[in-house]
Amino acid sequence: MTSLTVLAAGPATSIQDAGRFGWQRYGVGPAGAMDRLSLALANAIAGNPPGTGAIEFALAGGRLRVEGGPARVSLAGADCLVKIDGATVAPLSSVTVHDGQTIEVGAARSGMFAYLAVAGGFALKPALGSLSLHHRTGVGGLDGRALRAGDRLLLKLQEPAGQDLALPSSPPAGSGPMRVVLGPQDDYFTPDAIRTLAENPYTVSDQADRMGLRLRGPKLDHGAKGYNIVSDGIPTGAIQVPGNGLPLILLADRQTTGGYPKIATVISWDLPRLVQCRPGTGLRFAIVDRGEAVRIAKAEDAAFRKLIATIRPAGLAGFDSSELLALNLIDGVVDARH
Amino acid sequence: MSADHPVVRFLPCGDGAVTVEFGTKIDPALSARVLALDAILDAERPAGFIEAVPTYRSLMVQFDPLAFDYEAFESRVRALVAGLDPAPKPGRRWKVPVMYGGKFGIDLEATAERHGLTPSQLIDKHAAPAYRVYMIGFMPGFTYLGGLDPAIATPRRLDPRPHTPAGIISIGGIQALIGGQAMPSGWHILGQTPVRTFMAGRDPAFLTAAGDEIVFVPTPADRWDALDRAAAAGEPVAELVTP
Numbered sequence: 138m139t140s141l142t143v144l145a146a147g148p149a150t151s152i153q154d155a156g157r158f159g160w161q162r163y164g165v166g167p168a169g170a171m172d173r174l175s176l177a178l179a180n181a182i183a184g185n186p187p188g189t190g191a192i193e194f195a196l197a198g199g200r201l202r203v204e205g206g207p208a209r210v211s212l213a214g215a216d217c218l219v220k221i222d223g224a225t226v227a228p229l230s231s232v233t234v235h236d237g238q239t240i241e242v243g244a245a246r247s248g249m250f251a252y253l254a255v256a257g258g259f260a261l262k263p264a265l266g267s268l269s270l271h272h273r274t275g276v277g278g279l280d281g282r283a284l285r286a287g288d289r290l291l292l293k294l295q296e297p298a299g300q301d302l303a304l305p306s307s308p309p310a311g312s313g314p315m316r317v318v319l320g321p322q323d324d325y326f327t328p329d330a331i332r333t334l335a336e337n338p339y340t341v342s343d344q345a346d347r348m349g350l351r352l353r354g355p356k357l358d359h360g361a362k363g364y365n366i367v368s369d370g371i372p373t374g375a376i377q378v379p380g381n382g383l384p385l386i387l388l389a390d391r392q393t394t395g396g397y398p399k400i401a402t403v404i405s406w407d408l409p410r411l412v413q414c415r416p417g418t419g420l421r422f423a424i425v426d427r428g429e430a431v432r433i434a435k436a437e438d439a440a441f442r443k444l445i446a447t448i449r450p451a452g453l454a455g456f457d458s459s460e461l462l463a464l465n466l467i468d469g470v471v472d473a474r475h
Numbered sequence: 476m477s478a479d480h481p482v483v484r485f486l487p488c489g490d491g492a493v494t495v496e497f498g499t500k501i502d503p504a505l506s507a508r509v510l511a512l513d514a515i516l517d518a519e520r521p522a523g524f525i526e527a528v529p530t531y532r533s534l535m536v537q538f539d540p541l542a543f544d545y546e547a548f549e550s551r552v553r554a555l556v557a558g559l560d561p562a563p564k565p566g567r568r569w570k571v572p573v574m575y576g577g578k579f580g581i582d583l584e585a586t587a588e589r590h591g592l593t594p595s596q597l598i599d600k601h602a603a604p605a606y607r608v609y610m611i612g613f614m615p616g617f618t619y620l621g622g623l624d625p626a627i628a629t630p631r632r633l634d635p636r637p638h639t640p641a642g643i644i645s646i647g648g649i650q651a652l653i654g655g656q657a658m659p660s661g662w663h664i665l666g667q668t669p670v671r672t673f674m675a676g677r678d679p680a681f682l683t684a685a686g687d688e689i690v691f692v693p694t695p696a697d698r699w700d701a702l703d704r705a706a707a708a709g710e711p712v713a714e715l716v717t718p
Contacts, residue, residue: 161528161537163673163681164615164655264675274615274656276675321486321494367501368612368619370528370535372488394530394612402489405540427545430490434540 139206139295141255143288144239147197149272149347150284152259153252153389155188157267157277161393165276167373168269168389171195171250171347172409174308174441175214179254181445182211182231182302190261190268191254192284195347196415198242199284201253203234209256209297210234215248215413230303230451231256248413257294272347272390303451308444311410314423317376317401318430322366325398326378330357334376334400335424339384343416347390349377350411352420356382357400368396374403374411388412404430406437481508483556485549486533490540491525495552496533501621501649504561505532506609510686511559512552521548529685530610531619563607566686570714571653572694572702573602573644573666579696580644580666590627598693600624601644601665606651608687616655616673618683623651635661642668644691653689666691669703670713677709690716 143150153176156169170176170193177187192199198217211231212219219226220241226232234240245251261268261279270278279288323331339354357378364380371377371394375387379397386403387395403411404425414420425433486494495512498505513529516536523543528535536548575598576583587597606620623646631647636659639645643654645662652662655673668691672682683689694702706712 158537159526161526161535162611162685164611164613164617165673166614265680276615281675318487318489321488321496367499367531368610369494369496369530369533370488370492370612372492372535372537374489392613393528394610399488402487402492404489405491427487427490431540431545434490438541 138260139208139292140204141201141208141240141290141292142204143284143286143290144200144202145286146199146284147195148283149195150197150199151193151270151272152190152261152268152278152284153193153270154190154268156389157265157269157271160265161370164393165265165274166271166389166391166393168267168271168277168347170252170269171389171412172214172252174409175250176252176254177441178229178304178308178445179211179213179252181448182213182229182304183209183254183256184231184297184299184302185254185256185258189254189258191252194242194245194251194253196245196249198244200242201240203236203238203240205236207233207235207296208292208294209301210240210253211302212242212251212253214251215245217245217251218243227303227451229307231301232451233297233301249415250412255292256297257292260291260293301451302448304444304448306447311407314421315407315411316404316423316425316430316433318404318427319401319424320399321369321375321402322398323400325359325362325364325366326400327358327360330359330400331424333357334384334422339420339422341414341416341418341420345416347388349385349387349391350414352384352386354383357384358382359398364397366396366398368394371395371399372402374405374408375399376401376403386411404433406434481556481559481561483552485552488535492535492537493545493548494533494535498532501531501609503563503607503621506607506621506685507561507563508556508559509534510564512555515555521551528612530612531621564686565717566608566684566688568605568688568690568716569683570690570692570716571668571670572698572712573668573691574696574699575601575666575693577696579699580664582645582663583665586627586629586646586663586665589629592627597627597665600627601646601651602691602693606689606691608683608685608689610685611672611681611683614656614658616653616671616681616683618653618655618672618689620651620653620689623649625649629663631661632663635659639664640667642670644668653683669699669706670711671706674709682711682713
């Protein structure tokens with residue numbers, strides 16, 4: 138059987154797919170790719186459905202050897218140089234790697250999380266319906282843990298069908314403030330706190346991992362109702378504010394419930410951009426209402442689908458005019474939101 | 476907020492979720508309504524629905540913003556609210572063995588002393604009620620219970636312990652808990668159970684669910700090894716009294 142053997146990996150390298158849903162009622166958080174768009178992109182370039190399990194690299198890179206047959210791999214997300222037996226691979230392209238060859242994923246030059254997808258996916262047994270590792274609880278992944286040297290990951294395909302693919306142009310890099318919808322507990326904060334969140338810069342602190350990002354910046358003051366609530370559900374992207382007033386944005390490996398008020402929630406489409414921010418990155422927030430957040434999600438999803446539709450066989454020269462038009466439209470959508 | 480005249484609030488959770496809040500207190504009638512709405516949504520599964528997370532007093536509903544008709548959902552819930560039964564439905568009842576005190580319950584003596592009780596009086600008070608499972612939350616299998624005798628309610632510790640083992644039986648404020656996994660905790664540890672509320676790979680992976688009842692059975696410390704081995708091998712060890 139074709140496999141990838143891990144020769145070296147950073148400490149938080151893990152298998153992640155679109156996440157584990159339906160189990161939060163038992164205390165099991167969704168886990169899943171921190172940057173679901175980059176996961177989808179890596180998979181699309183490998184010819185896979187968007188949520189197929191891939192290897193998530195966090196800042197550090199790694200090395201893997203293909204054994205037993207060829208494998209088609211692709212990488213998207215944080216900017217990492219990929220080399221096959223020392224030869225650099227074009228970015229946003231899949232490449233067929235042969236038995237005995239080594240894939241080297243360099244440390245991220247910018248961004249945090251990169252995804253190495255393999256055509257057909259990994260032959261791993263899902264835990265509670267998902268391959269995603271939840272790091273703190275040991276649910277999912279390979280034997281409930283992060284990847285390390287010596288691990289052998291079997292592939293579903295003995296050899297890939299079809300051909301290598303490429304995305305002709307880089308996905309547009311988003312910019313501008315992180316958009317949030319107030320709630321679920323914005324009524325636990327003073328009007329000043331809401332203004333502070335909307336008007337002041339924050340910085341991603343060193344306490345940033347798959348569970349959440351702790352921010353540095355002005356404190357957000359709780360109102361007369363205090364800072365304890367009877368524990369309720371925590372959505373992905375919730376900005377939780379404990380007694381010290383410093384916001385913590387809860388992410389894929391978060392706890393499912395909590396007893397601190399949550400002032401606002403980062404909209405789904407800005408989460409991939411948020412999680413790619415390294416410690417020290419400055420952030421601003423902008424408040425939008427729920428309806429606007431849904432409109433953004435629909436417009437951005439349509440633009441992302443158009444981008445995916447431009448993927449074609451690698452090495453194919455030139456574009457036709459309809460694709461160029463499609464790319465311009467995407468840029469238009471992205472620009473319109475600033 | 477009166478439990479007799481339910482008023483729900485829809486608390487936005489970004490574009491992909493909403494919390495339907497029935498009240499702000501720990502109250503069996505609120506919990507019953509949460510679970511009743513949860514059951515209806517689970518049966519109806521509107522387009523774009525992903526999952527719902529029942530907690531003490533609210534239901535967080537998670538959905539795909541591209542496929543979910545939010546306005547229709549809110550109308551539907553408003554129409555349902557008045558008809559939700561505030562009487563807790565009888566759930567499954569589990570008898571859970573607990574080794575109290577000693578190395579299993581390092582806070583038993585201090586907590587008893589705090590309330591002017593002997594350790595065995597505290598054990599009697601803690602093991603007397605049939606607790607209601609209000610929610611499973613925080614981390615896998617953490618089983619949050621209502622029904623603690625207010626006479627032994629104990630504010631949480633000021634200095635949480637960085638590590639507590641799986642299966643701790645603890646109290647914090649007016650709540651009682653069966654811990655699911657090793658975790659930091661600021662609650663008072665009265666005992667430990669060999670029961671694994673969560674065990675990956677076991678069928679079922681989770682023993683307890685919101686709406687269940689829990690009765691603690693004080694169990695001699697010398698039975699720990701045998702029960703712990705059985706639990707590690709995948710046996711429930713907890714006894715299901717009413718299926």
